[in-house]
Amino acid sequence: MICVPLTEKTTEEMLAGAARAAKLGADLVEFRLDYLAAPDVAQLVKGKKVAAIFTCRPKREGGLFEGDESRRIGLLQQAMDLGAEYVDVELDSVAKIRRTGRARLIVSVHDFEGTPGDLWGVYRRISACRPDVVKIATTAKDIADNLAIFEVLRRADQPTIAIAMGERGVISRILAAKFGGFLTFAALEPEKTSAAGQVTVEELTGLYHYGEINGATEVFGVIAKPVAHSMSPLIHNAAFADCGMNRVYLPFLVDEVTEFVARFRGLPVKGFSVTIPHKERAMDSAEEVDEQTRRIGALNTLVERGGKLVGRNTDCSAAMGAMERALGGPGRVRGGAVSSLSGKRAAVIGARGTARAVAFGLVEAGARVRIYNRTTTRARTLAAELSSTFPDGPRCEWSALDELSGLSDADVIVNTTPVGMHPRVDESIVLADALRKGMLVFDAVYNPVETKLIREARERGALTVTGLEMFVAQAAEQFELFTGEKPPVEVMRSAVEARLGRAAK
Ligand code: NAP
Numbered sequence: 001m002i003c004v005p006l007t008e009k010t011t012e013e014m015l016a017g018a019a020r021a022a023k024l025g026a027d028l029v030e031f032r033l034d035y036l037a038a039p040d041v042a043q044l045v046k047g048k049k050v051a052a053i054f055t056c057r058p059k060r061e062g063g064l065f066e067g068d069e070s071r072r073i074g075l076l077q078q079a080m081d082l083g084a085e086y087v088d089v090e091l092d093s094v095a096k097i098r099r100t101g102r103a104r105l106i107v108s109v110h111d112f113e114g115t116p117g118d119l120w121g122v123y124r125r126i127s128a129c130r131p132d133v134v135k136i137a138t139t140a141k142d143i144a145d146n147l148a149i150f151e152v153l154r155r156a157d158q159p160t161i162a163i164a165m166g167e168r169g170v171i172s173r174i175l176a177a178k179f180g181g182f183l184t185f186a187a188l189e190p191e192k193t194s195a196a197g198q199v200t201v202e203e204l205t206g207l208y209h210y211g212e213i214n215g216a217t218e219v220f221g222v223i224a225k226p227v228a229h230s231m232s233p234l235i236h237n238a239a240f241a242d243c244g245m246n247r248v249y250l251p252f253l254v255d256e257v258t259e260f261v262a263r264f265r266g267l268p269v270k271g272f273s274v275t276i277p278h279k280e281r282a283m284d285s286a287e288e289v290d291e292q293t294r295r296i297g298a299l300n301t302l303v304e305r306g307g308k309l310v311g312r313n314t315d316c317s318a319a320m321g322a323m324e325r326a327l328g329g330p331g332r333v334r335g336g337a338v339s340s341l342s343g344k345r346a347a348v349i350g351a352r353g354t355a356r357a358v359a360f361g362l363v364e365a366g367a368r369v370r371i372y373n374r375t376t377t378r379a380r381t382l383a384a385e386l387s388s389t390f391p392d393g394p395r396c397e398w399s400a401l402d403e404l405s406g407l408s409d410a411d412v413i414v415n416t417t418p419v420g421m422h423p424r425v426d427e428s429i430v431l432a433d434a435l436r437k438g439m440l441v442f443d444a445v446y447n448p449v450e451t452k453l454i455r456e457a458r459e460r461g462a463l464t465v466t467g468l469e470m471f472v473a474q475a476a477e478q479f480e481l482f483t484g485e486k487p488p489v490e491v492m493r494s495a496v497e498a499r500l501g502r503a504a505k
Contacts, residue, residue, distance in 0.1 A: 133160065219269045
């Protein structure tokens with residue numbers, strides 16, 4: 001079940017919020033009486049058209065109620081006497097409530113500091129009060145705290161709500177259904193959360209398809225820090241839903257990748273996407289990597305295959321495929337065929353993860369690559385590494401960023417810096433005068449899809465490849481690795497385009 005907590009300031013607004021929540025797919029709402037200046041319990045019980053929890057959280061448990069304790073208990077008792085479906089009482093106050101009527105009693109404990117080591121002990125203490133529903137809300141300081149929450153849900157022998165609050169606990173809210181949680185909480189709107197880490201009811205239903213998650217749902221996700229703005233959950237969940245797969249894809253906010261992968265594999269998580277800043281360190285988690293990934297030295301995919309965690313880099317093939325298609329080639333060229341990029345003079349701007357994957361692909365394809373970077377030592381190191389990885393290929397050169405004027409000689413320009421990315425959409429790393437007809441210009445930035453660099457390149461008759469092409473292609477390849485099935489590429493592309501289109505408005 002999905003429960004939407006209502007934090008409006010007046011009784012009327014709360015009732016309107018309850019009606020909206022029900023329309024959006026909430027099974028019940030929570031009236032947070034502590035948010036109301038003048039709570040009218042009778043009007044709420046009478047006026048609501050959806051089942052409700054009545055809660056009046058005191059300051060000491062993270063709520064807003066600062067008044068007299070007997071007044072607070074009186075409001076909850078009134079809700080119970082008037083026949084509310086659920087009343088939530090904190091463990092330390094449960095003795096003050098008389099159980100009457102048909103109302104079911106939720107007994108709750110909140111921890112805003114962290115997740116206690118003995119969470120099962122907390123469960124047992126609540127359970128001893130013989131509530132109808134146990135509720136535990138802790139704070140995830142580390143993503144591994146979610147595992148303790150899932151363990152409580154697995155072991156619980158009565159209806160239980162167990163949630164880890166905070167951004168690191170988002171997955172506990174989405175996976176509550178997988179582990180048999182009684183309900184999960186979701187916000188009516190992004191700015192109306194009643195606890196940190198709450199996703200909106202629209203996200204929970206539209207993006208994560210919460211209603212379809214059950215014990216058999218297979219779990220995937222992206223490992224990143226930060227992760228909140230990643231479009232990977234959007235693109236992969238859209239693909240899973242389109243294919244009618246019982247799979248969900250989550251945002252994992254991870255501080256240390258190897259420990260995280262070791263612990264979450266057993267959840268089990270079947271496949272991970274890996275992004276900033278973990279792509280290189282994640283190589284240590286892979287039990288098997290293909291030759292190309294080993295040589296790139298960074299991966300963006302970890303997938304369970306026959307009991308082994310296999311690492312792959314789909315960034316390189318996605319970028320190369322997109323560029324080769326733009327040049328009229330068949331896409332990614334493998335197995336001895338000559339790439340349409342062979343012999344081209346390619347300027348790669350930037351020298352970190354994305355540059356590494358793209359430059360590797362270009363050198364491997366036989367292009368003559370020059371790396372330009374703001375920090376010259378990084379450009380020099382990457383160029384030297386690529387030259388030694390491909391001793392028989394053309395030497396990889398490097399230059400400082402202020403030598404970009406030499407770009408007009410290039411056949412291919414690749415931007416792998418964030419310059420031009422939202423919100424600084426009026427910037428371009430390349431002067432328009434360097435762009436010319438016949439050149440191939442690839443911008444890894446995909447928000448916005450048409451960057452200033454792409455727009456100016458098109459205006460001057462250059463061929464262009466947008467970051468969206470690469471993003472969709474790397475995700476499509478991951479989907480195939482995750483599921484063994486052909487990806488619904490157009491559905492994936494439309495999902496991202498729709499989000500970017502909305503963001504641009
Ligand atoms: P990153 O760590 O952000 O790499 C940044 C690179 O850009 C570094 O080489 C950095 O130079 C340079 N840079 C940053 N700000 C700059 C500035 N103001 N002026 C000049 N150079 C600057 O991470 P990344 O993973 O390589 O990602 C880079 C971009 O690619 C991001 O915009 C990301 O959104 C995009 N991307 C797209 C896809 C896709 O599928 N389309 C996939 C991955 C990444 P220093 O070395 O001097 O710091």
